[in-house]
Amino acid sequence: MITQCCVCKKVHASEGWQNLTPARLAAMNGPISHGYCPECLAKALADIESLVNPTAAHQEKKETAAIPLLAAIPGAVR
Secondary structure, three states: OEEEEOOOOOEEEOOEEEOOOHHHHHHOOOOEEEEOOHHHHHHHHHHHHHHHOHHHHHOOOOHHHHHHHHHOOOOOOO
């Protein structure tokens, strides 16, 4: 199964997350599943955190700002 980021369209490969041309993606065999690459997941969780905790939106945003939110999600992968 091919995993593609639903935001930036990178594809997860054995070498990590990579940008692929549409032709190369079409040449890959297997069904495509969508999820989030680590960078887009961090941004999405930070956006959710700012909605849940609006006072934090005025503070300096850091890439790890979403980590406390992960603790509140049962079964979340860290």
